[in-house]
Amino acid sequence: MSVARCDYNTDQRLAEQDPVAFWARQAQRLTWFKEPQRVLDQDQHGHAQWFPDGTLNTAWLALDAQVAAGRGEQTALIWDSPVTANKERISYTELTRRVAQCAGMLRELGVECGDRVIIYMPMIPEAVISMLACARLGAVHCVVFGGFAAHELAMRIDDAEADIVLTASCGIEVDRIVAYKPLVDAALAEARHPVRHCVVVQRPQHQAELYAGRDLDWRRALANALPAAAVEVAASHPLYILYTSGTTGKPKGVVRDHGGHAVAMLCSMYAVYGMQPGDVFWAASDVGWVVGHSYIVYAPLLAGCTSILYEGKPVRTPDAGAFWRVCAEYQVKLLFAAPTAFRAIRKEDPQAEQLTKYDLSSLERIYLAGERLDPPTWEWLNEHLQRPVIDHWWQTETGWAIAANPAGYGLKPIRPGSAGVPMPGYQVRILDDDGAPVDAGQQGNICLQLPLPPGCLSGIWGNPERFAAGYLQQFPGHYQSGDAGYLDEQGYLYVMGRTDDIINVAGHRLSTGEMEEVLGSHPAVAECAVIGVPDSLKGELPLGLVVLRNGSNIAEEQLCAELRERIRQRIGALACFQKALIVERLPKTRSGKILRRTLRQMASGQDWSVPSTIEDPGCLDELQQRLSA
Ligand code: COA
Ligand code: AMP
Numbered sequence: 001m002s003v004a005r006c007d008y009n010t011d012q013r014l015a016e017q018d019p020v021a022f023w024a025r026q027a028q029r030l031t032w033f034k035e036p037q038r039v040l041d042q043d044q045h046g047h048a049q050w051f052p053d054g055t056l057n058t059a060w061l062a063l064d065a066q067v068a069a070g071r072g073e074q075t076a077l078i079w080d081s082p083v084t085a086n087k088e089r090i091s092y093t094e095l096t097r098r099v100a101q102c103a104g105m106l107r108e109l110g111v112e113c114g115d116r117v118i119i120y121m122p123m124i125p126e127a128v129i130s131m132l133a134c135a136r137l138g139a140v141h142c143v144v145f146g147g148f149a150a151h152e153l154a155m156r157i158d159d160a161e162a163d164i165v166l167t168a169s170c171g172i173e174v175d176r177i178v179a180y181k182p183l184v185d186a187a188l189a190e191a192r193h194p195v196r197h198c199v200v201v202q203r204p205q206h207q208a209e210l211y212a213g214r215d216l217d218w219r220r221a222l223a224n225a226l227p228a229a230a231v232e233v234a235a236s237h238p239l240y241i242l243y244t245s246g247t248t249g250k251p252k253g254v255v256r257d258h259g260g261h262a263v264a265m266l267c268s269m270y271a272v273y274g275m276q277p278g279d280v281f282w283a284a285s286d287v288g289w290v291v292g293h294s295y296i297v298y299a300p301l302l303a304g305c306t307s308i309l310y311e312g313k314p315v316r317t318p319d320a321g322a323f324w325r326v327c328a329e330y331q332v333k334l335l336f337a338a339p340t341a342f343r344a345i346r347k348e349d350p351q352a353e354q355l356t357k358y359d360l361s362s363l364e365r366i367y368l369a370g371e372r373l374d375p376p377t378w379e380w381l382n383e384h385l386q387r388p389v390i391d392h393w394w395q396t397e398t399g400w401a402i403a404a405n406p407a408g409y410g411l412k413p414i415r416p417g418s419a420g421v422p423m424p425g426y427q428v429r430i431l432d433d434d435g436a437p438v439d440a441g442q443q444g445n446i447c448l449q450l451p452l453p454p455g456c457l458s459g460i461w462g463n464p465e466r467f468a469a470g471y472l473q474q475f476p477g478h479y480q481s482g483d484a485g486y487l488d489e490q491g492y493l494y495v496m497g498r499t500d501d502i503i504n505v506a507g508h509r510l511s512t513g514e515m516e517e518v519l520g521s522h523p524a525v526a527e528c529a530v531i532g533v534p535d536s537l538k539g540e541l542p543l544g545l546v547v548l549r550n551g552s553n554i555a556e557e558q559l560c561a562e563l564r565e566r567i568r569q570r571i572g573a574l575a576c577f578q579k580a581l582i583v584e585r586l587p588k589t590r591s592g593k594i595l596r597r598t599l600r601q602m603a604s605g606q607d608w609s610v611p612s613t614i615e616d617p618g619c620l621d622e623l624q625q626r627l628s629a
Pocket of ligand 2: 244290368369370371372373391392393394395396397419481482483495496497498504507508509
């Protein structure tokens with residue numbers, strides 16, 4: 001159904017004053033199996049539950065409903081894989097067929113509505129097909145980014161209690177084969193929860209060893225499967241779990257529902273990005289991250305667009321023109337990427353000579369997220385592209401943009417350094433540490449007044465207490481984003497950085513607490529701190545500060561190499577842990593808390609002062625020397 005287009009101010013006001021009326025109108029865009037009569041309710045934990053009595057199926061809406069609307073022949077998904085020299089266009093009809101068959105395969109393996117399925121795959125069509133097949137059955141997918149090590153995979157298998165793992169024989173990192181199956185085997189050996197079956201896509205680049213009984217060859221298992229129909233589920237039924245870094249070593253499973261998510265995804269495609277059915281939308285991310293879930297898979301398909309699945313890097317596959325080549329080849333209208341990707345391109349091609357080789361006439365704008373869009377990158381893109389380059393801010397937890405410059409309402413003037421204005425549905429408030437609102441221009445904790453809009457997390461998998469404790473308790477009536485920033489007089493939001501120990505490495509969110517656990521397990525380490533330090537390419541890089549156990553005389557270089565290897569084995573290469581410094585002491589408060597903020601300020605060359613709570617100020621001189629060396 002078509003929904004009348006309003007202007008930004010009208011929608012923003014309506015969504016704030018009467019969220020029920022605003023979201024009821026947005027929900028009319030979907031073809032529900034059973035239209036919701038109630039718009040907003042509370043679940044048993046008192047958290048917002050959107051469209052509680054509606055029923056639908058997100059995969060059906062993304063595929064069957066598009067075919068029924070006459071888009072069967074249109075390309076739904078383009079797979080572009082420079083690392084394997086492959087390209088494939090998959091129409092909506094064909095994608096529906098392949099998803100239904102994959103759902104049939106899962107059903108024959110005993111997967112039922114509500115069961116959890118782990119997907120650990122590189123950027124191949126089977127990853128998208130697997131996600132949609134789970135959704136079709138009402139099963140809950142849990143995609144794990146391919147760069148994570150076996151231990152991370154095992155933790156997710158256990159937490160989700162997943163019975164099935166879908167994987168591939170390998171991923172390809174530029175020109176290096178990363179064998180996935182040994183990592184899966186190690187994870188299955190470590191996990192306490194037994195996995196019944198592991199289905200493996202055997203890629204021509206590398207054959208995985210399969211263990212009879214447990215492991216199945218994807219093509220063989222699929223060949224015998226009968227297509228499965230979409231299962232009608234309640235709007236509140238979980239669609240997926242996506243694990244993200246928290247401040248502890250244990251990642252948290254963000255849960256998203258079918259109903260609110262579908263409404264929000266569709267709304268965002270029109271309102272935030274200004275997309276229409278048939279447009280080509282490219283989110284240059286990975287299905288293992290929230291950007292991939294929302295904007296490679298669900299939102300573009302729900303909106304009848306063509307989405308691109310790119311198995312490559314911004315550089316080296318084969319050169320710094322890769323992004324421009326893809327945009328030109330498929331007439332991409334909107335490109336969404338992380339700033340770090342453009343820093344990598346700029347480093348290799350500072351004059352943007354590659355860009356001039358391609359016809360980019362279809363490209364209307366670029367949206368960036370995942371980390372702060374630093375002004376030099378914005379300026380470079382702006383100068384060379386001569387198109388709107390737009391920063392927008394969101395999190396795994398929200399699933400779609402909290403603040404943006406919304407093309408669907410007509411772009412507002414762009415203010416470099418700002419992530420734009422709050423999207424209708426989000427009530428952004430800046431609060432001081434005591435929970436009092438601060439004036440425009442003053443920095444504080446960025447919070448969202450409850451209720452959160454549809455599409456945001458409905459909880460943390462199996463851990464409602466962690467949802468409440470981590471996000472809702474510090475500022476009653478608000479969701480605490482974990483970011484600090486300010487709103488200016490015109491309502492533009494500026495996001496300045498995290499208030500907790502999460503760092504952002506090449507657009508990847510990582511927990512320093514988890515890295516500290518790994519470093520702390522080394523026999524020579526008495527105690528340690530990991531902080532993020534600025535990096536011109538990746539935004540931030542982790543740095544370890546280590547105090548040795550009495551009697552240990554390991555050399556710094558040797559320790560550094562061993563710690564690097566431990567982090568790679570335990571968390572994964574994506575952590576980019578390179579450097580550790582041995583120090584005499586770490587600065588602590590009198591209650592024994594490490595003063596990480598002071599360490600971060602020292603390491604990034606910012607002004608810092610001796611904290612009044614410090615126990616032993618004498619240790620700061622040594623640290624400053626080491627950190628500035
Ligand atoms: N599977 C296995 N290994 C992976 C992997 C995957 N899916 N993704 C990354 N890795 C490995 C890399 O091979 C690399 O290993 P190495 O240390 O042995 O070389 C390591 O993890 C670090 O990867 P990365 O940070 O990607 O570094 P890079 O030098 O290969 O590439 C960039 C640098 C900037 C080009 C790249 O980080 C990039 O494209 N970033 C954009 C990220 C993004 O889109 N984020 C989405 C959030 S919106
Ligand atoms: P993730 O959950 O991996 O998407 O990471 C979310 C975090 O990345 C946010 O809480 C911010 O700290 C950071 N982030 C994402 N987008 C932006 C942005 N546009 N500006 C500043 N920080 C951002």
